[in-house]
Amino acid sequence: MKTGLSKKNMEISSSITLAITAKAKKMKEDGVDVISFGAGEPDFNTPKHIRDAAIDALDKGLTGYTAASGLPKLKEAICEKLKKENNLIYKTENVVVSNGAKHSLYNALQAICNPEDEVIVALPYWVSYTELVKLADATPILVHTKEEDGFKYTKESLEKVITENTKAIILNSPNNPTGTVYTKDELKMIADLALKNNIYIISDEIYEKLTYEGEHISIASLGDEIKKLTIVVNGMSKAYAMTGWRIGYLACEKEIAKIITNIQSHATSNPNTMAQYASIVALEEDQEPIQKMVEAFLERRNYMVKTINSIENLSCRNPEGAFYVMVNISKIIGKTFKGYKINGSMDLAEYLLDKVNVAVVPGIAFGADEYIRLSYATSLENIKEGLKRIQKAIE
Structure with a gap:
């Protein structure tokens, strides 16, 4: 043995x-x-009307399994949110609800990466990005961003590290730890490079509602071609003060979502049921x-x-x-x-x-x-x- x-x-x-x-x-x-x-x-x-929704679900006995990829009604609410706020059209088959945005990132990398693949990560980086890439048997390739550039990718810095093994670029805007928000022109530059080299974009948008200067723009909204290469990741934790509820989600092409659903069905099954019902109310009701x-x-x-x-x-x-x-x-x-x-x-x-x-x-x-x-x-x-x-x- x-x-x-x-x-x-x-x-x-x-x-x-x-x-x-x-x-x-x-x-x-x-x-x-x-x-x-x-x-x-x-x-x-967590806002009271969201907490009340979870209590209501408990009182009604809505405590069983849901579909592994999430409640259909929650996925519908996510699709409506993405359409209304991000100018993104997805069907429920494109959406997978997971145990937090970190879990969604893990699933995304597991679905697209193979050994010898490389994933580009901006430095300074959120601590889990490099480790999540390694868990997917890929190699994180660090791009040293500069404070004078706003801690952002530049065309030159990306072109230096793109190789035939590059599978994806991780994009986080607004960014943890730097607070950086990418402009539309900067996102277009990244999108053009991704399209030219057929590279996926994993767009972590968990802080989107916490934008104080300019506006949050999802890179997937810049056109149908880049949308096909983008996996949009978001969740309830930061905007709705729901960190412990563990609800994240992603939206992507149908074939990727299917792989992710299969992974999740074996790894964790569905996300917390009561938290899913509360998330429907969070997305659909009072935003004040x-x-x-x-x-x-x-x-x-x-x-x-x-x-x-x-x-x-x-x-x-x-x-x-x-x-x-x-x-x-x-x-x-x-x-x-x-x-x-x-x-x-x-x-x-x-x-x-x-x-x-x-x-x-x-x-x-x-x-x-x-x-x-x-x-x-x-x-x-x-x-x-x-x-x-x-x-x-x-x-």
């Missing part, structure tokens, strides 16, 4: 963002006054609570950006979307504070947590060691106090 563990899965790294958040939570549980900028979820409760959340995030963003840029040796660009700020710490790398030598973002994160009880996410988690990420998915009061502590710690 052959023993041993999966070599592929042993090489998958853990999430540094979750590790930092867990350490901060443990400190809070121990009575330490920790300000955490690590959260990747809204600090609002979402607008109020966006207004709160905008106020917090404006305060955070202004304050960070007033702190000596720190700087950041103004993110157009999501709820994150990438703080440039390059001017303090090599300095020593209270016995802590700052050689990179992990050192700074540990110093801030240990000395001033502030949790940040080190940029090394996103492949960018000269940055730390701060989330403004926390109260303005916490933001003010946390930034005050950071300023005191490094000045």
Whole structure:
């Protein structure tokens, strides 16, 4: 009998963002006054009418299995949303509902990738992109984006890495961790390259409603040809404050959706039934609570950006979307504070947590060691106090 563990899965790294958040939570549980900028979820409760819909489903006994790819009525609501808000026409056969947008991304890569395939990922990258690509037996190819370019793909940077093995480009707009939002012209450039080289686009649009500058445009809406090559990924977590409900979805060509449905039917079966019923109400009914959340995030963003840029040796660009700020710490790398030598973002994160009880996410988690990420998915009061502590710690 052959023993041993999966070599592929042993090489998958853990999430540094979750590790930092867990350490901060443990400190809070121990009575330490920790300000955490690590959260990747809204600090609002799920709107009441959505919670009530789940309770109603429970009361009616709607607790059994659904179709593996999701409730037909939810898929209809998703199709209507994509038509109304994104100018995208899909049928329910093109839609698969999954256990969160991360699960949708996993399914998409599993459906299209083979060994030796390459998937292009922008750096800084959301921590799971590279690992999800590896889980699909493909190779992540990193494109180093520049702060002065808005942390965006450029035509030149993409052309340098496209090869005959390139299977897909992962596009995330608005972006985690940078807050970048791509313009229509920039999306057209990416679409043209994808069409020229017959490359899939996996368009992660989970933060679409959290756009403060310009407008969110789905790359799939730029024409029928690019739509055929695009897998649009979205979900309920960020816009509707439904992170724990675990409902994501994707829309794509019928043959890809069929493969994904088959994968999911064996891996997880259907997503949470009650959460699906609640998601129908979320998509179809009152959107005002979402607008109020966006207004709160905008106020917090404006305060955070202004304050960070007033702190000596720190700087950041103004993110157009999501709820994150990438703080440039390059001017303090090599300095020593209270016995802590700052050689990179992990050192700074540990110093801030240990000395001033502030949790940040080190940029090394996103492949960018000269940055730390701060989330403004926390109260303005916490933001003010946390930034005050950071300023005191490094000045």
